[in-house]
Each structure stands twice: as structure tokens, then as C-alpha cells.
Amino acid sequence: MFEEVNKRQDGSRSGILTTRVGLAETPLFMPVATRGAVKTLEPEEVAATGAPILLANTYHLHISPGEKQVKKLGGLHRFASWLGPILTDSGGFQVFSLSHARKITEDGVIFKDPASGQQILLTPEKSMKIQLDLGSDIIMAFDDLTGLGLTERGRTNEAVERTHRWLLRSVAEFKKLTAKTPKAKRPLLFGIQQGGLDKKLRQKSLEFVQSTDVDGVAIGGLSVGEGTRAMHAMLEFLAPLYDPAKAHYLMGVGEPGNLRFAIEHGVDMFDCVLPTRNGRHGSVWITGDKRLNLKNVAHATDKSPLDKNCDCHTCNLGYSRAYLRHLFKSGDPLAGKLASIHNLRYLQRICEEYRN
């Protein structure tokens, strides 16, 4: 359940998302723990950055260790030692990211996992079951995400239509599987709208998703290489069309500027691998949304912290840019960890600015 608490002049709003394991204030950013762990970080370190919700992935956890195994081990919360809410992505993103190794049928998608070579069939029904078995608190509908490249583009309309049919199947299966669960113990279900860069399609899709019985609506299929201007134009277009009673979740966005823009256009939730991946690769955000590549020689003798305005663990302890550079150059995993913490905190601070 989502409740809008305050709407502001700048277009942003703050609210409260209620899940079965607790409340989360919005706007919020969810770190990505694809396989049940935010790479290099312990759960309490993730929590210390201010992360209210963790995102995990259906596809990856299904392959290993498998949802049955996770369930046996007490569910994802216990398994991964994260007591707060967990949102699971449905596997829909892999339709896009593993597009060279998958086949879409009306029933679902058959993947050939690049790492293991094994075949995996994901359908809306299967995705629901897996997410419920994992113990997710916010379940994502299984969607069909197309890229914006020339060959993929022609599929946009088809993908939107299929996403809608799959959404109906997701909702039906979700209801069936949770029928006996008391409402307060039931996870939330979010639908995903698509439509590429086609405004009419986007609007149609948003209206469709919002007409179904979902707690939140996710904007999917953006941040897939369309460029900032195109993304912003779409967010601007969608802003007045959202149902204020539902949570608005922009999937896969994590660039600070994009976060701000989206928040000021009615978005409540985000997730992105950028803070952690960039962090591991040596890139951090500093005041002004500038980026610093810590591997650069320029930092070799720089005693200053990453960002003197930052209150993250890394900056608080005064680790110098020179030290971080040294750790990166010598390939020490501590480098990626300290930078990830900083980046995650950077995004949380942006969200906090817009909260009540």
C-alpha cells in the first residue's frame, strides 16, 4: 500500500510505502543485490547507507541456489540477513539483457543461461511462484522489455501488448497463490508499463497498468541507452498521468541528475546497479553530481576525502583519494567496497532531501 504524504511545488512528492515487513519513506533508492548480496557489502553496511529496501533478482536466484532452497533456508530475508523489505525483479530485465540468448513465446521466455548453459523457462506464473517462494515483499510482474536499437524497435508495440497480457496473468496467478494469505501478510504486487519512446504507447500502457489491481506502477524500458533528453521528455510526459494512490517506480535509473529529475516528476522509487558497479570500477559521485575516476593519476597524492560534504562511512573515516586510488591500482576489493558505500550514500542523500 502506498500513501502520498506531501506534494510539492517542484513536482516531487513524499509518501509512505507499507509492506508486510515495515514502512519505507519515499522517495527511495534500492540497492541492487541481484543474487542476494549487494556486491562487496554486508547487509548492515548496506543499511548504514540509508537503504530502505533491497532489490534481488528472480532469474539469478532461481538458477542458484533456487527458490525452493531459499524457502527451505527460511526465505530470502533470513538467508541474506536482510530484515527490511525486499523487492524482487521478475526476470523481465533479462529478456532484454540476455536478448541474444533467449526466445520469446506467448507462454513465456526460454533462456539459455550464458554462465551455466542451462535452459530456463520463465512465464508470468512461474515468476510469481518463484518470487513468492523467495519471500519477496514487493513482487514485480513479468514483462517483455525491448531495446531501442533498430532491430528491437519494431517489436515495441508487440512487447507492450504482451506485457499487458502477461500482467493480467501475473495478477491472476498472484491472487491465486496468495488467496489464503491474510492481507497484512501478503506481499505487494507492482505492474510494469512499457512503450519505448512512443508517447501514445506509454500513455496507453500506463493507463492499462493502473487499471489493474496493483499496488505500484513501474516505468520499465527506460535507461536502456535512449539518452538523457529522451528519458526526461518521457518522464515529463508521464508525470501528470500517474495514479497518485499508487507508488511510482522508475526501474534501472541511478544517475543523480536523472534521479532528481524523476523525483520532481512524480517518481517515488528507484533501483540501479550504477552506484555499486561504478563504485567497483573506481568511479564516484561528488557534490555537484560530478564524477571522479579514482584510478586517475591525478589523485595519487590527494589527501582529501572523496567528498567533504559527504557523511558516508568512507568519507567519515577520512579515507583519502590517494588511498582509494592506491587500493584500486593494487586491485584490493576494499576499494570497490568503500566506493560503493560512498555512491550508495550519495543517492540516499538525494532521496532524503525530498522526504518529509
Next chain:
RNA sequence: GCAGGGAUGACGGAGCGGUCAAUCGUACCUGACUGUAAAUCAGGCGGCCUACGGCCUACGGGGGUUCAAAUCCCUCUCCCUGCA
């Protein structure tokens, strides 16, 4: 002392007459990364230039052979392996 083998760019290591400023790896420099096939990937890496081309200096030192040498010959220096 004798007999073999070897010395290549920051390092390791190819090349053994022309297509070699020299494969490749590491290191180094720079860039990318947006619901994680990503602690990954890409580019650069002798110097100079009025730069999709040109000039110079380079394969332990010196000297030769040749139209042409990192590549062949002589010699010196150093290293390794056997035998004394």
C-alpha cells in the same frame, strides 16, 4: 680455461634478411558502465610533426656483409649451462 646457449621497449617474452616502431601478456595512462552475463569492458602505450600521412631514434657496445639487418658475419662486455 674449453664447449655450447643467451642479451629485444618499464617488466616477462615473440620475431631469426625486406610486409618491424617490432605479436602477446603484465604494468602504466584514459574512457565507458543505468530493473548486474560486469571487482568488467574498450582504447592508448619510443620521440617529434602543419598528423587516416610524414620524419627521427631504436632490438647489449663497436665494426662489417647487403639495395635492405632485431634477424647474417667479426669482435667486445655481461649472463646461463655443461666439462675441466
